[in-house]
Amino acid sequence: MSLDVRLRTRLSPRFRLDVAFTAAPGTTIVFGASGSGKTTLLRSVAGLAATDEGRIAINDRVLLDVGARINVPPPGRRVGLVFQHLALFPHLTIAENIAYGLPRQPATKRDAQTTAIATSFGIAHLLAHRPAAVSGGERQRVGLARALVTDPEVLLLDEPLSALDHDTQSRIIADLRTWNERRRVPILYVTHSQREAFALGERVLLLRDGTIVADGTPDKVLNAPSHESVAQLAGFENLLDAVVIERRPDAGVMIVRLTGTATDLETPLTSFDAGDRIRVAIRAGDILIATERPHGLSARNVVPATIGGLARQGATVRLEASIGVPVEVHVTPTASADLDLRPHGNVWLVIKTHSCHPVSAV
Amino acid sequence: MDWTAIGLSVRLAAIVSGILLVIGLPIAYWLTFARSRWRFLFESIVALPLVLPPTVLGFYVLLALGSRSPIGRAWERWTGHGLAFTFEALVIASVLYSLPFAVQPIAASFAQIDRTLLEASATLGVGPLRTFLRVVLPLSLDGVLAGMVLTFAHTIGEFGVVLMVGGNLPGVTRTVSIAIYDDVQAFNFAAAHRTALLLLVFSFAALASVYAMMRKPWAVAPLS
Numbered sequence: 001m002s003l004d005v006r007l008r009t010r011l012s013p014r015f016r017l018d019v020a021f022t023a024a025p026g027t028t029i030v031f032g033a034s035g036s037g038k039t040t041l042l043r044s045v046a047g048l049a050a051t052d053e054g055r056i057a058i059n060d061r062v063l064l065d066v067g068a069r070i071n072v073p074p075p076g077r078r079v080g081l082v083f084q085h086l087a088l089f090p091h092l093t094i095a096e097n098i099a100y101g102l103p104r105q106p107a108t109k110r111d112a113q114t115t116a117i118a119t120s121f122g123i124a125h126l127l128a129h130r131p132a133a134v135s136g137g138e139r140q141r142v143g144l145a146r147a148l149v150t151d152p153e154v155l156l157l158d159e160p161l162s163a164l165d166h167d168t169q170s171r172i173i174a175d176l177r178t179w180n181e182r183r184r185v186p187i188l189y190v191t192h193s194q195r196e197a198f199a200l201g202e203r204v205l206l207l208r209d210g211t212i213v214a215d216g217t218p219d220k221v222l223n224a225p226s227h228e229s230v231a232q233l234a235g236f237e238n239l240l241d242a243v244v245i246e247r248r249p250d251a252g253v254m255i256v257r258l259t260g261t262a263t264d265l266e267t268p269l270t271s272f273d274a275g276d277r278i279r280v281a282i283r284a285g286d287i288l289i290a291t292e293r294p295h296g297l298s299a300r301n302v303v304p305a306t307i308g309g310l311a312r313q314g315a316t317v318r319l320e321a322s323i324g325v326p327v328e329v330h331v332t333p334t335a336s337a338d339l340d341l342r343p344h345g346n347v348w349l350v351i352k353t354h355s356c357h358p359v360s361a362v
Numbered sequence: 363m364d365w366t367a368i369g370l371s372v373r374l375a376a377i378v379s380g381i382l383l384v385i386g387l388p389i390a391y392w393l394t395f396a397r398s399r400w401r402f403l404f405e406s407i408v409a410l411p412l413v414l415p416p417t418v419l420g421f422y423v424l425l426a427l428g429s430r431s432p433i434g435r436a437w438e439r440w441t442g443h444g445l446a447f448t449f450e451a452l453v454i455a456s457v458l459y460s461l462p463f464a465v466q467p468i469a470a471s472f473a474q475i476d477r478t479l480l481e482a483s484a485t486l487g488v489g490p491l492r493t494f495l496r497v498v499l500p501l502s503l504d505g506v507l508a509g510m511v512l513t514f515a516h517t518i519g520e521f522g523v524v525l526m527v528g529g530n531l532p533g534v535t536r537t538v539s540i541a542i543y544d545d546v547q548a549f550n551f552a553a554a555h556r557t558a559l560l561l562l563v564f565s566f567a568a569l570a571s572v573y574a575m576m577r578k579p580w581a582v583a584p585l586s
Contacts, residue, residue, distance in 0.1 A: 048481050074484035087482035091500050100496075101486030150486055 001025055003154050003186040007044055007054035017041060017210040023154075025184035029197045029218065032207035038190040039084070041207070042156045045188065046081045047074035058153050080152030084159045086143040088131040094118070094142050095127035101150040117149045121175055137168040144172070148179055155180075155187045161196060173199050194222055194235050236357070237284035237328040244276045244358075253300075253353055256280060261324030266300040267356040278358050284330040286355035289319070290348040291339050301351040309343050310336065317341075321349060363556050366533050367541035374449070374537060375517040378456045379510050382464035385457075386509060390468035391494065409466070411459045420526025423455040427527070447529040452537075455527040456517050463512040467572075471505020472498060508572045515568035519561060 003023040010016045017037045021028075030038050043049035045056055047063065056064040063072045063079070088097050099114045118124040121141040126134050131142065140160060147155065161169045173196070180187060189200055197204055197218050204221040206214035214221045241259035248254060252269045256278065265280060272278050294302060305327065308320040317336040319329040329349065331341070341347070393405055411419060427445040428434045437445040445451050475498060483493040499506070521539040528535030530544070538557060545554035 046481075046485050048484070074481070075487045075489050077485075078487070079485060081482070081485040083478055083482060085478065087476065087478040089479060089482075089497060100483070101488060103487075146486065 001059060001153055001185050003045070003188070004055070004057045005041075005045060007041070007051055007056070009040070009044065009050070009052045009054070011037075011040060011210075015210055017044070019205075019207070019210070019212050021205060021212060021215065023186040023188060024203075025186055026180070026202045027187045027189050027200045029201035029204045030188055030190045030207060031192065031197055031204050031221070033192060036207040037210040038207055039158055040210075042081065042158050042188060042190060045154065046079050046156055047072065047077050048081075061153075078150075078153045079156060080147035080150060080154070081156045082143045082147050082158065082160045084162070086131075086139055088139060088142055088146070090131055092130070093127065094123065094129050094131065094134065097131065097142055098127075098146050098149055100146060113149060117145045120179070121145045137164050137172070140164060140168075140172060141175070144176065151183075153185055155185055157187065157189045159190055159192070162191070162193065166195070169196065170199070176200070197222060235283070236281035237330075238280075238282040238287075239359070240280045240282070240325055240327070242278055242280050242358075244272050244274050244278060247274055254358070256356075256358065258323070258325055263303055263323050265303075265351065265356050266353045267358050268354055270358045272358055278360060281357040281359050282327075282351060282355055284318070284328040286351065287327070287329045288350035289321075289329060289331060289335070289339060289341070290350055291345075293348050294350060297350065299350045299352045301349075301353065301356065303349045303351070305347055305349045307341060307343055307345045307347060310341060321347065323349065363553070363560075364538070364541040364545075367536050367538045368557075368560075370449075370533065370536065371518050371538040374452055374456060375514045377453055378460055378517045379464075379513045381453070381457050382460060382513050383506070383510060386461070386464035386468055386513075387499075387506070389461075390465045390472055390509075391498070393465065393469050394472040409462050412462050416459065416520065416522025417526055419459055420455060420523040423451070423458065423523070423527050427451050427454065446527065447531065447535060449528075449534055452524060452528040452535055455523045456520060459520060459523045460513045460516050463516045464509040467505045467509040467512060468502065469505075471502035471508075474505075475501050504575045508575050511568050511572050511575075515565055519565060 002025065005023070006020040008016070008018045015037070017040050019037075019041060030041060032038050040049055044051050045063075051064060051066060053066050054064065055062065055066070058078070062068075062070050063077050064070060089100065092100065095111075095114050095118070098118060099110050102110050102113060114127070115124060118127055121144065123134075123138055123141045123145065126138055126142075131139055134142070140163075143160065161172055164172070176187075177200070189196070191197060201218045204214070204216065204218050205212050206221055242256040242265070243259060244254055245257050245264065246255045247269060249269060253266050254269050254272070255264050256267055257264050258280070259277075267280060288299070293304075303323050305321040305323045308322055308326065310320075311318045312333060315332065316330045317333050319331060319336075319341065321327050321329055327349065339347075389408065393401065393408065424446055425431060426433055427437070429438060429444050429446070434445050479497055479501075480493055483497050488496070519539055520537075521543070524535065524537050524540060528537070530536050530540055536544075538561060542554050542557050542561075545551070545557070
């Protein structure tokens with residue numbers, strides 16, 4: 001089973017969705033900021049949004065071909081969609097919700113199918129309840145079960161886990177993986193959570209302003225940004241303005257100077273030329289802190305810094321350090337306590353060359 | 363108390379409510395969900411009886427059903443007698459006159475339904491008719507019930523249209539409001555009072571039950 005999508009739709013005078021891709025069986029993550037067109041893409045595949053131009057097909061089965069005036073209505077598409085807010089039927093029980101899309105067949109057969117999928121999603125004990133009476137995580141499972149029980153040929157998930165805690169997310173992701181190991185249908189999974197992208201995705205499509213700007217494995221797309229929007233989306237807390245000073249092709253590196261400082265950083269060699277204004281993307285968690293200048297270290301970038309402030313956020317201590325420009329650093333609470341980090345203290349920031357990602361400034 | 367008139371009014375109101383349930387649901391559905399640019403015109407037509415003097419509506423219905431009109435002639439060929447001043451004419455006129463009282467509460471409750479529920483139903487392979495029966499209708503029962511109660515109460519109390527279209531034939535078109543009018547004309551205030559009080563109590567009970575049924579405050583058009 002594979003899903004072939006080519007779409008071009010003007011949604012407003014300034015916004016246009018223009019995408020073309022083929023999704024193989026397995027999970028394809030659709031990653032992007034809000035307003036990038038993710039939800040519209042899913043709605044178009046499901047047949048809920050109008051399309052100006054394009055073609056959508058599952059294998060040889062054409063769902064939409066604007067040129068040939070084919071437009072299969074949503075009920076005939078066999079495309080499962082789990083809505084961000086689930087859209088469970090409030091007047092029906094969990095059992096009736098799950099069985100809703102099953103074709104007309106003897107009640108015993110329906111009940112058996114409903115119970116089977118409810119059991120595999122751990123919600124069999126809730127079948128007699130209504131949606132309002134169960135928890136958020138359980139509702140999410142009902143939404144998934146309701147879509148999966150109809151055996152869709154393509155599954156579309158619109159941020160289905162965004163409202164849940166990490167433990168519940170992980171368990172549902174595991175359930176979903178198990179389900180699709182047997183079915184092997186293409187799943188388009190919309191999210192803006194890196195965690196979900198890495199946990200689920202075999203491939204990431206990065207959507208920006210309605211077009212696909214990057215396509216590859218989660219590691220490739222989310223760890224090696226070539227464009228600033230990618231870096232912002234992928235959670236690079238630091239985007240530092242810089243100018244390329246020198247290229248050293250033999251060493252595979254280049255030296256950049258942070259704008260407004262005398263600080264030079266070594267980064268991997270890219271296609272930028274000396275003199276180019278760029279940005280350096282650095283994850284806050286990729287920066288080490290030392291209270292004394294370290295020796296005998298492989299890391300090339302050792303920069304003196306002053307701590308501006310510290311704030312604890314869950315299991316992370318967020319540190320604002322200044323190296324002429326502000327830099328965000330994440331350390332663990334124990335590390336922060338061991339090093340006795342305080343505001344106004346002087347420290348050294350240690351950054352590996354390959355943790356500095358040069359991205360285009362525009 | 364004129365039990366014949368009361369019985370006639372109840373029979374008329376029951377039939378009109380039944381007919382408006384059948385035709386009100388699809389009209390309300392279309393008004394709520396259609397994307398036609400001409401929807402505002404149909405909304406206006408449906409709401410027209412709310413503002414039109416009953417005599418105007420009654421006058422045009424009388425012309426439309428009279429023996430010179432195509433409808434009146436067809437009816438005469440089919441049944442052997444004229445349509446004007448009959449119970450059937452009363453039913454037709456009352457259906458038109460009570461249309462907004464049935465359609466508007468139903469459409470209001472349709473409009474409150476979360477559209478993603480309908481989209482969810484569609485992506486689960488269920489077509490529009492079954493979606494209507496399994497999602498839309500169950501979630502708007504309060505509006506449908508309110509529409510029926512209002513239609514019934516409004517039909518019981520109507521006067522002008524009945525007078526224009528039905529005349530005043532005891533047992534055929536002499537409804538309860540006309541009976542009150544006749545009693546007053548004949549200075550029979552005691553009888554008029556009894557019937558009027560009954561209508562007052564009934565109308566209040568009907569409105570109270572509608573407000574109790576609607577989960578959200580909803581403006582009820584005045585009963586005429």
